[in-house]
Amino acid sequence: MNHDSSPAGPSARRIVLMAVGSYGDVHPYIAIALGLKARGHNAVVATCACYRKKVESLGLGYRTVRPDCDRVDDPSFMTRYMDPRRGTFRVLRELFLPALRDSYEDAMAAAEGADLLVSHTIFYATRLVAATTGIPWVSTAITPSALYSAYDPPLFPGRPAISRLLRPLGPRFWKGAWSLAGRATRHWAEPIRRLEAELGVTPVKHHPLVDAHSPGLVLALFSGVLAAKQPDWPPQVAVTGFPFYDRRDGEDPGLPAELARFLDDGPPPIVFTLGMSSANVAGRFFEDSLAAAGSIGMRAVLLGKRHGHVEPADPAKAIWCEYAPFSLLFPRAAMVVHGGGIGTTGLSMRAGRPMLVVPFSHDQPDNADRLRRLGVARVLPGPRYDARRAAAALRMLRDDPSYARRAAEVGERVGREDGVAAACDAIEGLLRPGRDGNGAGPPRRGCP
CATH class of the missing domain: 3.40.50.2000 (Glycogen Phosphorylase B;)
Incomplete structure (x- = not known):
C-alpha cells in the first residue's frame, strides 16, 4: 500500500519527488526528501517498487511509479543496458519510453494533493503531470552531462575517446554538433510527442528528451567543483552541491x-x-x-x-x-x-x-x-x-x-558544500506566495 508521512504543522507542504533507476539515481532524492521532512514538510518519494522498503524505513511517504528497476541485479539484463556504445540508447528506447504511459498514470496518482513536484532527469512523466494539473514542478540534473553546454561539452557515452579529442574545438563546433545530434535523435521522443498531443499539452519547443526543463527552477544536484554553471545553461539553474545519502534500507550501522x-x-x-x-x-x-x-x-x-x-x-x-x-x-x-x-x-x-x-x-x-x-x-x-x-x-x-x-x-x-540544504532552500523559495514552478504567475495548463 502507498502511504504518506504525516505533516508536522500547518505550514507543511506535500512535496513529491519522482525518481527511477539505480541507487545513484534514487539516493539524491531520498536525501532531499529527508531534508524537507526535517523542515516539517510532507515529503513523498515516488519511485520503483524495489525501493519501497528503503523509503518507508526512513519514515518518508512512498508512492509506486513505473518502470520498476528490479532487474538491475540481473547480469544478463544489465549487460545489454550497460553496453558502452548502445547502453544509453537502449535504456531510453527499450525501458523508459515504452513505459511512458504507465509512468504518467502512476505519477498522476502520486501527485494527488501535491503542492510541488520534483522530477528526476529522465522521468519524463512529471512534466506532463505538471502541465495537465497546474501543479508547480522542479526539474533536476543529477549529472553534468544532463545539462548540455557547448562551453563545457560532455563526453558522449558511445564515443568518449572521440569526444575528448574534439573537445578543444570550442563552442562554435559544439553548438553545431549538438544541433546535429538533436536532429538525429529527435525521433526517439515520438512516445512523448504522442502523449503530449493526446493530453493537449504544449510540446517542448526543442528536444523533449534533453530540453524539457522546468521554467521555474532547475536543480543541478552536483558540486560546482565538478561542473561550474555555464553561460548557455538555462538561467533558472541552481547548482546545489551533492545531496549525499549512502545508508542501506534506512539503517546506519557504521562500518562492519x-x-x-x-x-x-x-x-x-x-x-x-x-x-x-x-x-x-x-x-x-x-x-x-x-x-x-x-x-x-x-x-x-x-x-x-x-x-x-x-x-x-x-x-x-x-x-x-x-x-x-x-x-x-x-x-x-x-x-x-x-x-x-x-x-x-x-x-x-x-x-x-x-x-x-x-x-x-x-x-x-x-x-x-x-x-x-x-x-x-x-x-x-x-x-x-x-x-x-x-x-x-x-x-x-x-x-x-x-x-x-x-x-x-x-x-x-x-x-564545505551542503547540497541537501541548498536544494531545500531553493524548493522552499519556489513555494513562497506569488511563485510557482511553471513560471512567475499562477499555474496554467500546457506550460512547457
Whole structure:
C-alpha cells in the first residue's frame, strides 16, 4: 500500500519527488526528501517498487511509479543496458519510453494533493503531470552531462575517446554538433510527442528528451567543483552541491566490525568498488583488482557482492565486504577505484582521495573525464581493465604526490558544500506566495 508521512504543522507542504533507476539515481532524492521532512514538510518519494522498503524505513511517504528497476541485479539484463556504445540508447528506447504511459498514470496518482513536484532527469512523466494539473514542478540534473553546454561539452557515452579529442574545438563546433545530434535523435521522443498531443499539452519547443526543463527552477544536484554553471545553461539553474545519502534500507550501522578491525590493523588500503549497475558487467574486476593491489604491495578492500570464486589468500592484506557506507570508508582509504557513477564520484571527491575511475556507460565516461581534468584521478575504461593496467595506473597515483594534494584540495571544497540544504532552500523559495514552478504567475495548463 502507498502511504504518506504525516505533516508536522500547518505550514507543511506535500512535496513529491519522482525518481527511477539505480541507487545513484534514487539516493539524491531520498536525501532531499529527508531534508524537507526535517523542515516539517510532507515529503513523498515516488519511485520503483524495489525501493519501497528503503523509503518507508526512513519514515518518508512512498508512492509506486513505473518502470520498476528490479532487474538491475540481473547480469544478463544489465549487460545489454550497460553496453558502452548502445547502453544509453537502449535504456531510453527499450525501458523508459515504452513505459511512458504507465509512468504518467502512476505519477498522476502520486501527485494527488501535491503542492510541488520534483522530477528526476529522465522521468519524463512529471512534466506532463505538471502541465495537465497546474501543479508547480522542479526539474533536476543529477549529472553534468544532463545539462548540455557547448562551453563545457560532455563526453558522449558511445564515443568518449572521440569526444575528448574534439573537445578543444570550442563552442562554435559544439553548438553545431549538438544541433546535429538533436536532429538525429529527435525521433526517439515520438512516445512523448504522442502523449503530449493526446493530453493537449504544449510540446517542448526543442528536444523533449534533453530540453524539457522546468521554467521555474532547475536543480543541478552536483558540486560546482565538478561542473561550474555555464553561460548557455538555462538561467533558472541552481547548482546545489551533492545531496549525499549512502545508508542501506534506512539503517546506519557504521562500518562492519570486521572491516573496521582490518582498517585499524594496517596502513590505508585501496578500496575497489563498482556501482549497482556496473558491478553486474564487471567480468574479472575483483580478481584483477586483488592481483593489482598485491603487485604494488598495498592492502585492498573489495566492496560489493561476492563475485565468482575470489577469496583473499591473506586476511591481513585484503578483505571482502558486501556493504559499507562510502562516507565512512573512503576517508580511510589510500585510493579509491570506482566506476564513475555520480553518487560514488561525489563521495570520493568529498573524501579527498586519489581515484582510478573505471567507466562503462551512460554518464560514467563524462564523470571520469571531469575527475581526470581536476587532477584527482586517472581513467581506465571498464572494457580495458585488467591487473597489469590497473597496477600501472595505481602506481602512478601513489607515487605522484600531485594527485593526493589536489584530491585533498577538492575534498576540502566539496566538504564545505551542503547540497541537501541548498536544494531545500531553493524548493522552499519556489513555494513562497506569488511563485510557482511553471513560471512567475499562477499555474496554467500546457506550460512547457
